[in-house]
Amino acid sequence: MNDEADAGGPRPAFALALALVQRLWAGGVRDVVLAPGSRSAPLALVLDAADRAGDLRLHVRVDERSAGFLALGLSVGSHAPVAVVTTSGTAVGNLLPAVMEASHSGRRVVVVSADRPARLRGTGANQTTLQAGLYGVFAPCHDLEPGTDDDELDAAVDAALARRGPSQLNVQLDGPLVPQDDDPATWWARPTRLPGIRSAEAGVDEDGGGSSQETVTLPRxxxxxxxxxxxxxxxxxxxxxxxxxxxxxxxxxxxxxxxxxxxxxxxxxxxxxxxxxxxxxxxxxxxxxxxxxxxxxxxxxxxxxxxxxxxxxxxxxxxxxxxxxxxxxxxxxxxxxxxxxxxxxxWRTADRALSQAVDDHVAGEPAGELSPLSVAAAVGRAVTAGATFVVGSSNPVRDLDVMAQPWPPHERRLVVGNRGLAGIDGLVSTAVGVALGREHASRTVAFVGDLTFLHDTNGLLVGQGQRRPLLTIVVLSDDGGAIFSTLEQGDQRFADSFERVFATPHGTDLGALCAAHHVSHERVHDLPRLESALAEQPSGIRVLEVVVSRAGRRSEARRLVDLARRLDLA
The missing domain is CATH 3.40.50.1220 (TPP-binding domain)
Structure with a gap:
């Protein structure tokens, strides 16, 4: 560190970027997602050098919203804090959905937002806004000025890594944004020891301290x-x-x-x-x-x-x-x-009887037709020992909830979803991140609806030279938002408005969309092919589009309730 920084003066942009990344590394961060930009250039060059040295895994994405959910998924899969780096301006705002989900689910995502120096705030300077503290109650912010000394930097990184949930490190980068030394070998140096940075493996709680919890004993x-x-x-x-x-x-x-x-x-x-x-x-x-x-x-x-x-x-x-x-x-x-x-x-007796009744009902559907419940059952059976399973919101997780048999213990499955806020945002990117964060899994399967898939097709946008997961995405494709048909707005009284403002049929050719991203796609029409496709290990990202009808969703929900009531009366 130079004497000017130690004295409280401005630290050159590249030196501040290097010091920050070194401290993140010392705290256990091994995966970083980068959405490129100009102001974040010094961070990008440091991260690239650290990746080339084998000390970090750098994942580059062009869409900040996708980058945020990728970081979220990496944190879920690796059980470690993950940093996501953006440039200044609207780029920082695009991370808000992922930050909100991370806040409600307690995922450790560290937003490193490159910023213009504070003197430019409120002047109309290009790509300058009030981005420090942008996430409000969802993520505490540490606004790091060019003159931030080593102790302040240590404290900010320590607090960010120790917290259950997201944090923001807003880095004001001033002066030349690229290193003065032309030798890339000098752009990264693994720190041997940095005092004050808490290990990512240390026990943490919401306030950043060690956990101390009193256990209550319930009477029988x-x-x-x-x-x-x-x-x-x-x-x-x-x-x-x-x-x-x-x-x-x-x-x-x-x-x-x-x-x-x-x-x-x-x-x-x-x-x-x-x-x-x-x-x-x-x-x-x-x-x-x-x-x-x-x-x-x-x-x-x-x-x-x-x-x-x-x-x-x-x-x-x-x-x-x-x-x-x-x-x-x-x-x-x-x-x-x-x-x-x-x-x-x-409960066990009733569950056995009702499970059999539900299975008989599903088995009795017209031959050759796939129903949402039969698809969910097949996907659930494909989640074998050692697998990773990412479940989308809306109907897929609810279908699975009815159809999936409880799994045997001690088989080390990881079954996850973005249930903090239960949105459809970023599920493809999350699944990619989970797969990359848990590469030792026997297989990784994601199960999403077609609207969820379309909402995050930028998750398929993985550039050349980037790490690609082995991931099978099963898309339950019913051309719209079928979940609304089971709610109040699905009543016949609202039929004239339903298709337009709730079901939102899209008619999108998912195969063409996948082809544009160089992603394997297969349209599946029968259960035997679905089961055999799920047993195959993909060579990269693969999409299985399973076509079903949403016409009977409301009546099917009533039918399941009736099966339970008949059991109750028997």
Whole structure:
């Protein structure tokens, strides 16, 4: 570091960029996504040199929104903080959707936004805006001036890497933007030791400190269910198994595993079993169904909700006792053993019967036709041991929720989705990032709807020389937004407006779109071919477009509810 910087004077742009990247590396960042621009030039050259040296993996994308979700996916797949670098101006704003998702899901994404010097703010200077702190409540910002000294830089990077959720490092780069030395070998040097930078492997909490959580022990007795929402993790399953309680686990919970997981729980919550529940333990972020939301919002029940990685407990009814950690259960005394076994067996028996009824219903569909539920079942079966599975929002994750059998334990699957805000934004880019971040997986499959796919086709835009994942994307293609047909606006009263303002049929040729991106595409029309295609390992990104009709979505939803009610009356 030069004496001018130590004295508080301006640090040359390239020197500041090098110092910042060195500190990110020292804190455990190994993947960086770059969306190129002029003001970020010194950061780009440092990152390229670090990549060439084998110290970082640099992923270059031309679309900042895609770059943000790629960074999010890399963080999910690698379980490590990931940096995304942009130039100044609107480029920084394009990261907002990914930053919001990272905030609500507790993903460690560090935005490094190159900025013009502060003296140009408010002057109308080209590509200069108020970008420091642009993300507001979603990501704290450290505005790094050219005169930022080493201690301040250490503290800013330390805080960014220690936080559960996104952060912004806004870097004011002044003066010459390129190095004065013409030898690229001098543009990067791996730091041997930088004091004050916390390791990415260190335990962290929402405030950046080490975790210190008191565990609550629950008494036995009340008829209890464990609801495992997105990112609940194995602790939810372990609690259900230790207590002998039913486990109502969403596909992306990380807990839909083992013999306590109830496949058809969403439908069973419409039966008499729901009325017998006395206590609910909520782990993770459940968002998929109104029956679950109603259950966990019921003030007549004892509801306990555990804070997630982002520091928020899912308590939409504001009725829960909020816990900082997953509770334990009191040791068995024999007093409640029989009732606990009977309670669990009631759910298991009903689940077996209803699962069979649903499977028979799906099997009874016209021969040669693919239905959304049969597609979801086939995709779920293809997620074998060691696989990575990225599930899109809207219907795919809900179809999977009904059709996917609970997976066996100890097989190291990773099943994820962007459920923090449950948007369709950036799913292709997220899936690419997850696949690149978890390259040791036996296979990576993404399951999305056609609108979700079209919303992020720039995720397919991977330039020459960039790392490409081995990724199969299954697109449930029904030419529009089928999920709305199952909601209030899908009622016949709104039929005249429905197609235009909700279903939004697009008629896009997905094959031509994939061809433009040099991505393999296959249109699948039958179940045997879908199953065989899913068993194949792609050589890069491959899209399987599975054509289904959305005409029967509303009636099918009613049919599933009727199957559960008939079971209840039997």
């Amino acid at each position: 007795g009340p008829r209890t269910v464990v609801v495992a929402g997105d990112d609940a993790g194995p602790a939810a399953r372990l609690l259900a198994e230790a207590a002998g309680w039913p486990l109502l686990a969403e596909p992306t919970s990380g807990a839909r595993i083992g013999e306590h997981a109830v496949r058809t729980y969403r439908l069973l919550l419409g039966t008499a079993l729901r009325e017998r529940v006395e206590r609910v333990v909520v782990v993770g972020h459940p968002t998929l169904s109104r029956p679950v939301t109603s259950l966990i919002s019921d003030g007549s029940l004892e509801v306990l909700a555990v804070r997630g990685p982002a520091g928020t407990a899912t308590d939409p009814g504001r009725v829960a006792r909020v816990l900082d950690a997953v509770p334990t259960v009191a040791p068995s005394s024999g007093e409640h053993d029989a009732s606990d076994r009977a309670w669990l067996e009631a």
